[in-house]
Amino acid sequence: MTEQTLANLMQETRTYAPPREFATQANGTADQYAAATADREAFWAEQARTYVAWSKDFTQVLDWSDAPFATWFGDGELNACYNAVDRHVEAGHGDRVAIHFVGEPEGDTRDITYADLHAEVQRAANALVDLGIGKGDTVAIYLPMIPEAAVAMLACARLGAPHSVVFGGFSAEALHSRVQDVQAKVVITCDGGYRRGKPSALKPAVDTALEHGDTSVAKVLVVRRTGQDTAWTDGRDLWWHEALEAAAPEHTAIPVEAEHPLFILYTSGTTGKPKGIFHATGGYLVQNAYTNAVVHDVHPETDVYWCTADIGWVTGHSYIVYGPMTLGATQVMYEGTPDTPHQGRFWEIVQDKKVTILYTAPTAIRTFMKWGEDIPAKFDLSSLRLLGSVGEPINPEAWMWYRRVIGGDRCPIVDTWWQTETGAIMISPLPGVSETKPGSAMQPIPGVTADVVDDAGQSVPNGSGGYLVVRDPWPAMLRGVWGDPQRYQDTYWSRFPGMYFAGDGAKKDEDGDIWVLGRVDDVMNVSGHRLSTTEIESALVSHPKVAEAAVVGATDATTGQAVCAFVILRSEAVAEADEPGEGAELVAELRAHVAKEIGPIAKPRQIMVVQELPKTRSGKIMRRLLRDVAENREVGDVTTLADSSVMDLIKTGLGGDGS
Numbered sequence: 147m148t149e150q151t152l153a154n155l156m157q158e159t160r161t162y163a164p165p166r167e168f169a170t171q172a173n174g175t176a177d178q179y180a181a182a183t184a185d186r187e188a189f190w191a192e193q194a195r196t197y198v199a200w201s202k203d204f205t206q207v208l209d210w211s212d213a214p215f216a217t218w219f220g221d222g223e224l225n226a227c228y229n230a231v232d233r234h235v236e237a238g239h240g241d242r243v244a245i246h247f248v249g250e251p252e253g254d255t256r257d258i259t260y261a262d263l264h265a266e267v268q269r270a271a272n273a274l275v276d277l278g279i280g281k282g283d284t285v286a287i288y289l290p291m292i293p294e295a296a297v298a299m300l301a302c303a304r305l306g307a308p309h310s311v312v313f314g315g316f317s318a319e320a321l322h323s324r325v326q327d328v329q330a331k332v333v334i335t336c337d338g339g340y341r342r343g344k345p346s347a348l349k350p351a352v353d354t355a356l357e358h359g360d361t362s363v364a365k366v367l368v369v370r371r372t373g374q375d376t377a378w379t380d381g382r383d384l385w386w387h388e389a390l391e392a393a394a395p396e397h398t399a400i401p402v403e404a405e406h407p408l409f410i411l412y413t414s415g416t417t418g419k420p421k422g423i424f425h426a427t428g429g430y431l432v433q434n435a436y437t438n439a440v441v442h443d444v445h446p447e448t449d450v451y452w453c454t455a456d457i458g459w460v461t462g463h464s465y466i467v468y469g470p471m472t473l474g475a476t477q478v479m480y481e482g483t484p485d486t487p488h489q490g491r492f493w494e495i496v497q498d499k500k501v502t503i504l505y506t507a508p509t510a511i512r513t514f515m516k517w518g519e520d521i522p523a524k525f526d527l528s529s530l531r532l533l534g535s536v537g538e539p540i541n542p543e544a545w546m547w548y549r550r551v552i553g554g555d556r557c558p559i560v561d562t563w564w565q566t567e568t569g570a571i572m573i574s575p576l577p578g579v580s581e582t583k584p585g586s587a588m589q590p591i592p593g594v595t596a597d598v599v600d601d602a603g604q605s606v607p608n609g610s611g612g613y614l615v616v617r618d619p620w621p622a623m624l625r626g627v628w629g630d631p632q633r634y635q636d637t638y639w640s641r642f643p644g645m646y647f648a649g650d651g652a653k654k655d656e657d658g659d660i661w662v663l664g665r666v667d668d669v670m671n672v673s674g675h676r677l678s679t680t681e682i683e684s685a686l687v688s689h690p691k692v693a694e695a696a697v698v699g700a701t702d703a704t705t706g707q708a709v710c711a712f713v714i715l716r717s718e719a720v721a722e723a724d725e726p727g728e729g730a731e732l733v734a735e736l737r738a739h740v741a742k743e744i745g746p747i748a749k750p751r752q753i754m755v756v757q758e759l760p761k762t763r764s765g766k767i768m769r770r771l772l773r774d775v776a777e778n779r780e781v782g783d784v785t786t787l788a789d790s791s792v793m794d795l796i797k798t799g800l801g802g803d804g805s
């Protein structure tokens with residue numbers, strides 16, 4: 147956190163009470179806080195029975211005797227796909243639109259009802275069974291934002307086969323390690339998707355990932371989206387539409403135990419390889435349906451909800467697939483980028499589909515601010531009644547802009563704090579109850595106990611900052627790191643005994659409301675996505691010309707943080723880089739290399755070639771000092787440096803623009 151942001155936060159005095167008309171119809175009510183405080187377990191049991199259908203009811207709510215390994219609704223049984231699809235059809239809502247799909251090419255739209263979805267998930271589940279998938283088998287999903295991504299996830303859930311969705315922007319290498327880690331038997335992908343006006347191939351990355359020949363993958367199901375030429379491996383590759391057509395039309399969802407893993411999703415940490423965070427079926431579904439109802443205030447009969455996240459991140463899992471569909475909501479799903487074919491695309495979609503609830507990220511909001519308010523002004527946004535924000539701290543200026551320009555000064559804003567690990571929203575206003583403040587996530591939702599503590603784990607007084615923790619287990623909490631229970635304990639439950647440490651810094655203001663200040667470790671947050679410095683450093687060092695690399699996140703007006711890399715070249719490469727014009731070429735080569743190893747999102751904004759890196763005596767890179775350089779600040783305290791002349795070397799070596 148820069149001092150600038152802190153100062154900004156501290157000065158904030160504006161508050162907004164919920165509009166009265168909104169409050170009268172809101173799903174989230176003040177008495178829920180009281181009920182949850184009085185008896186947390188009884189509160190969650192009630193939500194579990196209100197929002198989720200159980201094929202076998204549970205008798206025990208929480209078992210925490212094996213902490214930090216939790217069991218929620220332990221003897222209950224359910225099926226997530228049945229909850230998200232079948233029961234809406236059974237209740238007579240088959241004709242309701244589940245997904246208004248908007249493809250990136252103009253005019254490429256498709257409405258999918260719950261009945262359509264029901265037909266598709268049954269065939270898809272049978273197709274997977276035909277490929278040998280059953281309860282407990284893992285399936286990797288590598289797809290762009292098309293309805294088949296949701297169908298694929300739900301079909302897996304229908305069988306009790308945990309899915310591992312890999313974001314379509316990740317590279318073949320990243321896909322390979324994730325497929326490998328979960329031992330996936332099947333990969334579901336497509337020929338390509340539309341990105342910035344052009345078909346962009348996806349299948350080649352799967353082919354490259356599987357070329358290693360060391361994976362457990364036997365079959366690849368390929369959705370036909372763009373129709374582009376696609377290389378084929380006979381015997382391994384099958385078209386999705388052909389497999390579904392050949393499959394039986396009826397399939398009964400298989401009930402699983404509440405604790406049966408629903409999915410695995412990888413997220414970055416400070417050290418080592420990405421962690422496979424896994425979630426259990428029952429608790430995850432309960433907290434997602436509940437929060438989607440009370441935080442996003444979804445009313446399935448009347449709302450048109452739109453979460454702009456990609457299905458490859460946890461936001462897409464929780465608030466495109468499992469939350470809204472469990473409620474039986476109608477939602478928009480958009481394939482493309484916000485500026486294709488024009489910078490008003492989002493607002494055109496809001497206008498055309500009469501979107502009532504919009505859930506997006508601060509990085510997007512800042513981009514829209516940059517493009518100018520005359521763009522949304524060309525569209526009718528009067529259908530909107532609630533706005534949400536997620537992924538990183540939202541600056542008060544961006545919050546105010548969102549409220550005024552997009553929300554017409556009438557829509558409440560919910561700034562929702564949560565993580566891949568928490569599975570569902572943890573800290574957020576309830577839009578019909580809470581007064582909101584621009585930039586604050588306010589209070590834990592009913593049933594969640596979050597706090598800000600000091601180094602010793604003591605709750606800090608109002609007006610002070612510290613570490614954000616969760617005090618009690620919550621239904622949607624991660625159940626572990628796939629295949630590594632020790633890492634789960636070490637990473638999340640050891641910094642403050644008995645508390646979940648989220649990795650974020652936060653402060654309580656004078657009213658006790660929570661302001662999340664961002665990561666306290668070396669994890670960056672770029673455009674709302676968590677990236678680890680270690681992974682990008684490893685990618686850089688894997689390039690033959692690089693000897694050592696240090697990566698830091700520097701404040702960036704649009705993406706929140708931007709990746710800045712410092713590299714030391716191998717001696718053979720140094721002479722070459724000194725040739726006129728070669729430096730820029732090398733930087734371009736390294737950026738492309740990172741994109742290939744991890745994905746375009748990890749591409750450094752800046753790469754600075756240096757001769758030394760600042761290190762402590764124990765050899766730990768002092769990223770704090772590099773951050774000063776990356777953010778063009780006066781370099782801070784260097785007394786713990788092993789060699790204090792290093793910083794001078796770095797600064798003089800950089801010369802003018804430092805890139």
Ligand code: WT7
Binds near residue numbers: 540567587
């Ligand atoms: C990290 C989690 C939650 C889904 C998307 C990201 C940051 C998230 C907020 C918010 C301030 C936020 C935190 C958190 N973050 N939401 N409303 N205010 N910071 O999921 O990739 O697991 O990242 O995102 O730093 O720890 P994720």
